Amino acid sequence: MKQSIEIINEACARHRNSVIAFSGGSDSIVLVDIIYRHTPHRPPLVFVDSGMEHPATQDFINKVALAYSAEVNxxxxxxxxxxxxxxQGWPMLGKLAARQWMQKHKGFGYKLDVSxxxxxxxxxxxxxxxKQLGATLQFTGQRGEADDALRGLRALKDTATKYLEADKLTVCNPLQGWTDTMINRYKTENKLPRHPSWExxxxxxxxxxxxxxxxxxxxxxxxxxxILPDKWREYIVGMKAGEIILSVKHNRPLDHIREAVEKLGGLDELANSRPWIFDYLSYPPLKGYTK
Ligand code: SF4
Known part of the structure; x- marks a missing residue:
């Protein structure tokens, strides 16, 4: 933690105004706790509502902000x-895997693109x-290698604090190098709040x-x-994500999948009678994914 505090203090010494990118997840709560309880800095929180948030997230964000007397935007x-x-493409498979999938499936009738x-x-x-808030520095809870393989590769060449020319913004990752065990220990020892969806x-x-x-x-x-069957149905049937899932899973173009789904009674019927067929993008599902 000493190193994280040094990174935070050094970054704040160079920037008058900063914010914390706050998702409500474990890493960002640890980051808020370290900054607010172990440094004199009080950056406001910035939460991005993608429109796909858990129904309890907004209340949770407000609760955390209140606990630290932090401004939230x-x-x-x-x-x-x-x-x-x-x-641009459905967010499926992962950043690198979606890119590789697209190279081999250009005529499938849709795109995948997580990035x-x-x-x-x-x-x-x-x-x-x-930037609209007048900040030139954004703290994030990204942890590099322990977080994501691609980020880990980038972390090898990046430092914890980096200026992003394209965004005209400095981003600082004080938790770079923290492992899952370190995060969990910190959360437990400090009794940090937990988003209700963990339960x-x-x-x-x-x-x-x-x-x-x-x-x-x-x-x-x-x-x-x-956990949220109504939201699941809205996604699988209402937005027809079920067709995309089956297409990726069975390696068949969208047209073929639509024909097959029609013959089996439609997406709604399949969601009622065999909902598990939409659970995975590969069958059998791959093992060993811990994040
Ligand atoms: S790729 Fe996934 S996590 Fe990122 S914004 Fe899209 S849906 Fe959300």
Whole structure:
């Protein structure tokens, strides 16, 4: 923790105004706690509401902000998530895996793109609001390698504090290098608040409809089906995500899947009679995914 505090103090010495990118997840709560309880700095929180948040998230964000007497600001993306997916691709498989999948499936009738979704629905709105608030520094709870393989590779060449030319903003990751064990220990020892969805069985406090990892045994689609069945149905049947899931899983173009679904009685019927067929993007699901 000493190193994290040094990183925070050094960054704040160079920037008059900063914010904390706050998602409500474990890492960002640890970061808020360290900054507010162990440093004199009081950056406001910036939360990005992608439109896909857990129904309890907004209350939870307010509760945390109140506990630390922190100002909280809400950013929103420029377009609805459905428009984002139609234009650039559905958020499924993961950043690298979606890119590789697209190279081999160009004529499948839809696109997958996790990077653009995250950029447009989360990252850019947060950075835009950060600058509108007059801040030149954004703290995030990203942990590098322990967080995500691609981020880990970037962390090898990046320092914890980095100026992003494209965004004209400095981003600082004071928790870089923290492991899951360190985060969990810190949360327990300091009795940090927990988002209610952990108790329901969620594995991440992120977008409800994110399929970036839905090829693994702990797929977010399966968890969504169990914890928020109405939201799951809206996604699978209402937005027809079920067709995309089956197309990826069975490696068949969208047209073929639609024909097959029609013959079996339609998406609604399948969601009633065999809901588990929409749980994973691969069958059998892959093992070993821990995030
Ligand atoms: S977490 Fe998933 S759904 Fe949410 S913005 Fe990122 S890619 Fe999109």
């Amino acid at each position: 809400i950013a929103r993306p420029a377009k609805p998530y459905a428009d984002q997916w139609a234009a 653009s979704c995250c950029r447009n629905m989360k990252i850019s709105p947060g950075r835009k609001l950060t 329901e069985g969620a594995i991440t406090i992120g977008c409800l409809y994110c399929g970036g990892g839905a090829q693994y045994t702990n797929s977010g689609f399966k968890i969504l089906r169990h």
